[in-house]
Amino acid sequence: MRYLSFRNNGKGGWGRVAGDTIVDLTAYAPDLKTALVQGLPAEDATGPRLNRAALHLLPVIPNPGKILCVGHNYESHRVETGRARTDHPSIFTRFADTLLGADDPIMRPGISGDLDYEAELAVVIGRHGRNIPEAEAMAYVAGYACFNDASVRDWQWHTRQFTPGKNFPATAPFGPELVTPDEIPDLSAVEVRATLNGTVMQSATLDHMLFPIPAIIAYISCFTPLAPGDVIATGTPGGVGAKRNPPVWLKPGDQIEVEISGIGRLVSRVMQEG
Incomplete structure (x- = not known):
């Protein structure tokens, strides 16, 4: 699986890469770091589909502790x-x-x-x-x-x-x-x-x-x-x-x-x- 972090319309989020789109998983956790703490959602977890080209990509983990x-x-x-x-x-x-x-x-x-x-x-x-x-x-x-x-x-x-x-x-x-x-x-x-x-x-x-x-x-x-x-x-x-x-x-x-x-x-x- 592949994940990334992004800013969309001024708000941070994260999601799973699906070709040229991103499955927005922000509803499961506010950021990818928190998702790792909680456990990543199942591979078939769903969410809104976003156009990758329309997103501003953030560091893959924007807020690492170390x-x-x-x-x-x-x-x-x-x-x-x-x-x-x-x-x-x-x-x-x-x-x-x-x-x-x-x-x-x-x-x-x-x-x-x-x-x-x-x-x-x-x-x-x-x-x-x-x-x-x-x-x-x-x-x-x-x-x-x-x-x-x-x-x-x-x-x-x-x-x-x-x-x-x-x-x-x-x-x-x-x-x-x-x-x-x-x-x-x-x-x-x-x-x-x-x-x-x-x-x-x-x-x-x-x-x-x-x-x-x-x-x-x-x-x-x-x-x-x-x-x-x-x-x-x-x-x-x-x-x-x-x-x-x-x-x-x-x-x-x-x-x-x-x-x-x-x-x-x-x-x-x-x-x-x-």
């Missing part, structure tokens, strides 16, 4: 950054007000021109859990979505702490759809790709992750409880703009696409902050 991101989780990216191998995943956080829907532009901040792209698979949690065993971790996954962990590199590199460069407003496109795990029979073969103005910049399959999804969930759940609607961005492949010679920074008018096989395509325009 957004946890994994740094340097593909060997190609670890190598290009010169990072040493570690025994544990590198975890940092994002704030919910950095998220964007598929219909919203990435905003390059006025204070910096060093805006970079990072194509990533996002995992959305569907169950409460703490100290989750790695062997059971996938049972806690509600679904997957495209994510662009766009980063303001000079602010990221002010110190060893990533937080400033990862939390400028309107820098994290997320969506357009939440895809349930049954739609992805072989997760290891899923390809993550970034395309900038028609040129492929990043490409790797998930089997190149240094820490696979079950290990990430298990590790994170040891230090913080996970809850339905929490989001884990699982890392980006090599090919980021900052590590090219010369560097490639996102600029106003650029189109950056995150495409993940079987999951979707997230297209974002870049605009200059006013």
